[in-house]
Amino acid sequence: MAVQALAGWNQSAAYGAALLDLLRKVTTVDGSILRPCYGEGEQRAHDLMAQAARELDLEVRVDGAGNLIMTLPGSDRQAPGWMTGSHLDAVPDGGNYDGAAGVVAGLAVVHAMRSAGVVPRADLAVVAFRAEEGSSWFSGPHKSHFGSRAMLGQLSQQELREARSLADGRVLYDILADAGFNPDQIALGRGLLDRARVSAFVELHIEQGPVLVERRLPVGIVSGIRGTLRARNARCEGTYAHSGAVPREYRHDALLAAAELAVALEAQWGDWLAGGRDVVCTLGRFMTDPARHSLTKVPGEVQFTIDVRSEDAALLSQARGFLEQTALAIGARRGVRFALGALDIGSPARMDAALQDDLRALAATQGIASMTLASGAGHDAANFALAGIPSAMIFVRNDHGSHNRDEAMDPADFASGARLLAAFLIKHA
Amino acid sequence: MAVQALAGWNQSAAYGAALLDLLRKVTTVDGSILRPCYGEGEQRAHDLMAQAARELDLEVRVDGAGNLIMTLPGSDRQAPGWMTGSHLDAVPDGGNYDGAAGVVAGLAVVHAMRSAGVVPRADLAVVAFRAEEGSSWFSGPHKSHFGSRAMLGQLSQQELREARSLADGRVLYDILADAGFNPDQIALGRGLLDRARVSAFVELHIEQGPVLVERRLPVGIVSGIRGTLRARNARCEGTYAHSGAVPREYRHDALLAAAELAVALEAQWGDWLAGGRDVVCTLGRFMTDPARHSLTKVPGEVQFTIDVRSEDAALLSQARGFLEQTALAIGARRGVRFALGALDIGSPARMDAALQDDLRALAATQGIASMTLASGAGHDAANFALAGIPSAMIFVRNDHGSHNRDEAMDPADFASGARLLAAFLIKHA
Numbered sequence: 138m139a140v141q142a143l144a145g146w147n148q149s150a151a152y153g154a155a156l157l158d159l160l161r162k163v164t165t166v167d168g169s170i171l172r173p174c175y176g177e178g179e180q181r182a183h184d185l186m187a188q189a190a191r192e193l194d195l196e197v198r199v200d201g202a203g204n205l206i207m208t209l210p211g212s213d214r215q216a217p218g219w220m221t222g223s224h225l226d227a228v229p230d231g232g233n234y235d236g237a238a239g240v241v242a243g244l245a246v247v248h249a250m251r252s253a254g255v256v257p258r259a260d261l262a263v264v265a266f267r268a269e270e271g272s273s274w275f276s277g278p279h280k281s282h283f284g285s286r287a288m289l290g291q292l293s294q295q296e297l298r299e300a301r302s303l304a305d306g307r308v309l310y311d312i313l314a315d316a317g318f319n320p321d322q323i324a325l326g327r328g329l330l331d332r333a334r335v336s337a338f339v340e341l342h343i344e345q346g347p348v349l350v351e352r353r354l355p356v357g358i359v360s361g362i363r364g365t366l367r368a369r370n371a372r373c374e375g376t377y378a379h380s381g382a383v384p385r386e387y388r389h390d391a392l393l394a395a396a397e398l399a400v401a402l403e404a405q406w407g408d409w410l411a412g413g414r415d416v417v418c419t420l421g422r423f424m425t426d427p428a429r430h431s432l433t434k435v436p437g438e439v440q441f442t443i444d445v446r447s448e449d450a451a452l453l454s455q456a457r458g459f460l461e462q463t464a465l466a467i468g469a470r471r472g473v474r475f476a477l478g479a480l481d482i483g484s485p486a487r488m489d490a491a492l493q494d495d496l497r498a499l500a501a502t503q504g505i506a507s508m509t510l511a512s513g514a515g516h517d518a519a520n521f522a523l524a525g526i527p528s529a530m531i532f533v534r535n536d537h538g539s540h541n542r543d544e545a546m547d548p549a550d551f552a553s554g555a556r557l558l559a560a561f562l563i564k565h566a
Numbered sequence: 567m568a569v570q571a572l573a574g575w576n577q578s579a580a581y582g583a584a585l586l587d588l589l590r591k592v593t594t595v596d597g598s599i600l601r602p603c604y605g606e607g608e609q610r611a612h613d614l615m616a617q618a619a620r621e622l623d624l625e626v627r628v629d630g631a632g633n634l635i636m637t638l639p640g641s642d643r644q645a646p647g648w649m650t651g652s653h654l655d656a657v658p659d660g661g662n663y664d665g666a667a668g669v670v671a672g673l674a675v676v677h678a679m680r681s682a683g684v685v686p687r688a689d690l691a692v693v694a695f696r697a698e699e700g701s702s703w704f705s706g707p708h709k710s711h712f713g714s715r716a717m718l719g720q721l722s723q724q725e726l727r728e729a730r731s732l733a734d735g736r737v738l739y740d741i742l743a744d745a746g747f748n749p750d751q752i753a754l755g756r757g758l759l760d761r762a763r764v765s766a767f768v769e770l771h772i773e774q775g776p777v778l779v780e781r782r783l784p785v786g787i788v789s790g791i792r793g794t795l796r797a798r799n800a801r802c803e804g805t806y807a808h809s810g811a812v813p814r815e816y817r818h819d820a821l822l823a824a825a826e827l828a829v830a831l832e833a834q835w836g837d838w839l840a841g842g843r844d845v846v847c848t849l850g851r852f853m854t855d856p857a858r859h860s861l862t863k864v865p866g867e868v869q870f871t872i873d874v875r876s877e878d879a880a881l882l883s884q885a886r887g888f889l890e891q892t893a894l895a896i897g898a899r900r901g902v903r904f905a906l907g908a909l910d911i912g913s914p915a916r917m918d919a920a921l922q923d924d925l926r927a928l929a930a931t932q933g934i935a936s937m938t939l940a941s942g943a944g945h946d947a948a949n950f951a952l953a954g955i956p957s958a959m960i961f962v963r964n965d966h967g968s969h970n971r972d973e974a975m976d977p978a979d980f981a982s983g984a985r986l987l988a989a990f991l992i993k994h995a
Contacts, residue, residue: 344811345808345810345811346807346808346810346811346812346813346816347807347812347816348813348816351816363810365810367861369861378775378776378967379774379775379942379943379967379968379969380846380848380850380873380875380942381774381775381792381794381846381873381875381941381942381943381944382773382774382775382941382942382943382967382968383775383776383846383942383967384775384777384846384942385835385836385839385846387775387776387777387780390848392828392849392850392852393828393829393832393849395825396824396825396828396829396852397829399821399822399825400822400825400826400829403822406814407814410814417809417810417812417813417814419809419819419862419863419864419865420821420822420865421809421821421854421859421860421861421862421863421864421865422854422859422860422861422865423821423825423852423853423854423859423865423868424852424853424854424856425850425851425852425853427853427856430850430851430852431850431851432796432798432850432851432871432873433848433850433873434848434850435848435850436848436849436850436851436852439852442861444809444810444861444862446809446810512810512811513808513809513810513811513812514808514810514811515810538807538808538811538812539808539811540808
């Protein structure tokens with residue numbers, strides 16, 4: 138495939154930047170981005186992308202989960218083709234780029250190919266997934282990422298029936314049915330696409346951490362999407378006692394026990410990092426009981442959460458063992474009881490090694506400074522990798538993190554990241 | 567003074583036990599002890615004791631703070647006399663003995679002296695203080711212990727005007743005025759008693775910790791009342807961040823920083839104890855911000871309290887320095903900021919050394935097994951010691967701590983403690 142298709146890239150990058158600006162305009166309400174999963178703002182974003190796709194003369198269809206699939210036909214329409222894309226929904230009061238940058242980047246690549254008259258060998262589909270931010274908009278027992286997981290046959294009947302909109306209380310099944318999509322097809326569990334016709338998936342996304350900003354690099358190549366070990370409802374139970382009258386040897390202080398566990402986990406984290414392992418550890422909620430605690434009481438209870446993430450499934454298992462054993466040892470020594478609750482593991486998703494190598498080589502060829510890093514946040518690409526489809530991800534530098542209105546992606550960085558995507562798809566598609 | 571006055575002690579102990587039972591009966595409402603500071607239940611307790619005092623033919627008067635003073639006249643009415651007593655109010659849903667045991671013990675001692683026809687050299691006053699539990703019943707800037715501190719000229723005009731009843735919103739000044747007491751006399755700041763006529767003060771009180779229960783001893787002799795170093799509104803400020811996407815080196819985790827401070831204080835506490843110092847340390851409230859924290863966010867803020875108590879004023883100063891320096895060092899290393907707020911020191915109050923010696927010798931003579939221990943809770947006796955009046959305290963074993971309805975003092979232990987008080991007062995008064 139002719140890399141000279143990128144000769145006019147500046148125009149395609151500008152096309153993408155303008156499309157992102159337009160998206161912001163049509164989905165801003167009272168100064169905030171408003172694109173709830175399966176809500177009006179998300180639909181407006183889908184409508185805008187569908188219109189752009191038709192203007193690029195792409196085939197446009199919507200699947201049973203409401204995902205938008207915009208296809209540039211290949212010269213061999215039967216051959217397995219590539220997919221690229223991301224999601225268009227956003228967290229409440231979020232930014233314009235988390236998700237949308239990947240959809241628009243796909244359209245910009247197609248714009249470049251159309252401009253240069255390049256026809257891919259097989260179909261190239263740009264996909265806008267639904268509801269990647271389900272955790273922010275739906276309660277109930279669910280794993281979010283409704284669109285891509287429905288497409289891949291990973292969304293369960295329980296999720297369809299029990300994931301419930303925080304906005305209006307409807308369950309996901311009813312929302313899909315009311316919108317004219319096809320929840321019954323999803324419920325069959327076979328997925329909404331012919332897997333044999335997909336050769337690989339690549340997603341461009343803003344980085345949600347500070348690594349590229351700190352390293353002054355516009356583009357990252359993702360090694361894998363970290364899995365999670367989570368305790369959502371951990372507790373340490375000690376004994377409430379008078380803070381002045383009870384000597385140390387008779388205390389069972391839940392706070393000091395839980396603090397010791399936190400410090401021990403941090404020390405173990407340091408050891409893992411020193412050994413070259415990928416891992417981050419967070420105790421995000423951590424509190425004595427507001428109904429019972431006091432300046433003058435030894436704390437009898439602490440409630441807390443644990444979120445350990447790693448690309449390395451073995452490390453997550455080790456972390457579970459470490460936490461269980463350390464909690465047991467601290468509890469026995471201090472006469473307190475840890476109830477860590479369910480320590481759920483969500484599998485990490487490795488990005489395809491050969492595709493990573495390609496991306497690194499192409500970045501070098503294109504003169505795009507880049508580094509390889511893990512993704513700590515979840516992405517639709519993880520579901521493709523877990524479904525056995527070779528997957529890759531490109532990160533674009535973004536200041537101030539994501540999931541907030543201060544999200545800030547420089548158009549020049551978007552142009553660089555999308556150019557790498559273009560070079561990659563032109564080579565492969 | 568004739569120790570044979572104790573020949574009929576069993577009758578006086580039984581008199582005291584019966585008076586405690588009657589007190590419980592007249593101040594129980596819907597199954598709970600109800601004796602709020604300056605409330606109806608406390609007044610009922612004062613009325614009961616005043617009636618008992620009149621039956622013992624004591625002189626009964628009420629001072630400008632509502633304290634009840636029940637005097638057994640001495641043979642020399644001009645000589646400085648002894649005082650004994652405690653308070654009659656109780657925390658919400660508290661027990662029957664915290665405070666009241668000391669008042670009733672004083673009356674039981676007088677009962678024994680009256681029965682044996684013993685007349686003290688100088689006046690012996692049994693006092694029932696008001697409102698020792700002010701912290702539970704009053705908001706605003708105050709140091710509680712309203713009755714004994716008013717008596718000793720320690721209650722400020724600000725406290726009179728700003729301590730506010732949690733029950734009805736009235737300030738202390740108005741409560742005293744409405745009850746017919748004399749807040750204007752208190753406001754003069756000279757105290758309500760002639761200090762030259764008080765030679766010493768002794769208070770019997772239940773132990774509020776588990777030490778006597780654990781050591782299987784009925785009686786304790788108090789070495790001193792611990793002072794306090796308190797941070798009521800300490801905070802650690804870091805930076806909220808994505809729990810998956812931000813590597814360790816870019817985090818400013820307020821929770822891990824605060825946990826490190828807690829663990830460091832506990833280690834320093836161990837060193838102090840190993841060096842023979844008296845100290846207890848508590849972080850009673852400790853919480854990430856419920857409005858902002860989440861399983862998937864690095865905590866950007868922790869709020870907590872610190873309560874360090876020691877008999878040793880120098881240690882409290884050292885603890886302040888340790889906390890300030892450690893917080894600074896942790897903050898600098900982690901890129902977080904500790905705001906410990908005011909680190910207020912409340913002075914410890916030493917019990918008189920010679921009086922302690924006397925109590926130990928008398929306990930041995932009387933065959934009462936005892937030990938010497940610090941009081942971690944505050945007591946009216948501390949205010950007497952801080953006023954320069956030689957003071958002593960006797961603790962009585964009590965199960966389940968205090969400030970709760972499960973407070974449990976064995977009548978036999980009360981009899982032993984009050985007998986030591988009787989032997990002490992018969993020797994000195």
